[in-house]
Amino acid sequence: MTAPDLPAELKAALEARLHGLSRTDAATRAAQISKTYRDGGNSGGIRSETDALAYALARMPATYAAVTASLNALREINPDFAPQNLLDVGAGPGTASWAAAEAFSSLQNFTLLDANPALRTLALDLARGSSRLDGMTYSQGEARATLAKSEPADLVVASYVIAELDEPERTALADALWTKTRDTLLIVEPGTPAGYGRIIALRQRLIASGAHVVAPCPHDGPCPLAAPDWCHFTQRLPRLRAHKQVKEAELPFEDEKFSYLALTRAPPAQRPSRVLAQPVLSKVEITAKLCTPGGLSVTKVPRRAKADYARARRWRWGDAVIAGRPGEGRDP
Numbered sequence: 001m002t003a004p005d006l007p008a009e010l011k012a013a014l015e016a017r018l019h020g021l022s023r024t025d026a027a028t029r030a031a032q033i034s035k036t037y038r039d040g041g042n043s044g045g046i047r048s049e050t051d052a053l054a055y056a057l058a059r060m061p062a063t064y065a066a067v068t069a070s071l072n073a074l075r076e077i078n079p080d081f082a083p084q085n086l087l088d089v090g091a092g093p094g095t096a097s098w099a100a101a102e103a104f105s106s107l108q109n110f111t112l113l114d115a116n117p118a119l120r121t122l123a124l125d126l127a128r129g130s131s132r133l134d135g136m137t138y139s140q141g142e143a144r145a146t147l148a149k150s151e152p153a154d155l156v157v158a159s160y161v162i163a164e165l166d167e168p169e170r171t172a173l174a175d176a177l178w179t180k181t182r183d184t185l186l187i188v189e190p191g192t193p194a195g196y197g198r199i200i201a202l203r204q205r206l207i208a209s210g211a212h213v214v215a216p217c218p219h220d221g222p223c224p225l226a227a228p229d230w231c232h233f234t235q236r237l238p239r240l241r242a243h244k245q246v247k248e249a250e251l252p253f254e255d256e257k258f259s260y261l262a263l264t265r266a267p268p269a270q271r272p273s274r275v276l277a278q279p280v281l282s283k284v285e286i287t288a289k290l291c292t293p294g295g296l297s298v299t300k301v302p303r304r305a306k307a308d309y310a311r312a313r314r315w316r317w318g319d320a321v322i323a324g325r326p327g328e329g330r331d332p
C-alpha cells in the first residue's frame, strides 16, 4: 500500500518553488484560500502563480493523503486492477495524478483537466522532470467540455471537485465521468456531512446506471447511515517544513477527514465489511461499528474469543475486514 506522504520528487519540486517567495506572503494567501473554502467558496480566487503555490503548499499534502487512502482501499478490494491510463478531472496542481502514479506502476498516460490556468501552470511546472508525469497532457477548460473531447480511461478521478459545482452541474458531471470510465471511477470529497451528502447522491444515481461500489461500501444497496451520522474517514499525514510555515502550524502532522466512493463496471469479487469508526477496546471486548453486506452492525468481539479478539485488535477506522462468527474468514 502507498504511504500518505508526498513522493520525494513532488516534495522537492514544491520546496524548490518556495525559494525567493516570501513565506509571510504565502501564509497570508494560504490563510485567505482556506477561509474562502471554510466559508463555502471555491478555488476561483486562485489567480496568480503565488496563489497557486500557496494553495498547493497548504492543501496538496492533505488531498494527496486522502486520494492515496482511497486508492489503497480500492486496490485492496481489486488487487488485479492495473490501469494504463488516467483522467484526472478538476486536477488543480495534479494531486490525484501524483497519487495514482504512486499507487499504480501500470499507468502510462495521464490526462488532466481543469479550468484554472494558474493551477495548470503550477501542475506542469511541478511535473517537469518527474519520471512518471513529465509527459502528461493537461487541458484547460470547463470540466464537461474538456471531458467530452477526452478519450475514456481505465481510471477516472475527481478529487475535491464536486464541491465546487452546483447541483445540476454535479449531476451532469457525474454522468459524464461515468461515461468516460472504462473500469474504475473514484470520487473524493471533504469528510463533512455536506461532502458525504454529495457523494451519496451521486452513488445512488451511478448505481442506477449500472455501477458497482468497490469501496468503501460492501454492497450496492442504500447507505444504512442516517443523519446526523455520515460516512467519512480520516488520514494522518506528516507536515512538510514549508507546509507548517505556510499554515503557521506547530504540529508535525495533521488529520484529513475525507469521504470517497470507488465505482467499477464489474461487480467486485470480494465485499468485506468496512470499519466506520475507530473501534473501542475495553477489558472484556472490542466494539466496532461496521458497514457489512447486510447493513450496519455494532459488532462486539469478546476477549475470550482469543483468535477473533487478536484479529479485531488490529482493526482501524477505514479498514476492510471480514467479520463474522468466531473462526470465520480472515481480513483481506
Ligand SMILES: C[S@@+](CC[C@H](N)C(=O)[O-])C[C@H]1O[C@@H](n2cnc3c(N)ncnc32)[C@H](O)[C@@H]1O
Pocket: 043, 059, 060, 063, 064, 089, 090, 091, 092, 093, 094, 095, 096, 113, 114, 115, 116, 119, 141, 142, 143, 144, 158, 159, 160, 161, 164, 165
Ligand atoms: C479544491 S481543487 C482540487 C484540486 C485537485 N483535484 C486536488 O485534489 O488537489 C478543485 C479544482 O476543481 C477545478 N474546477 C472546479 N470547477 C470546475 C469546472 N467546472 N471545470 C473544470 N475545473 C473545475 C478548480 O479549478 C480546482 O482546480
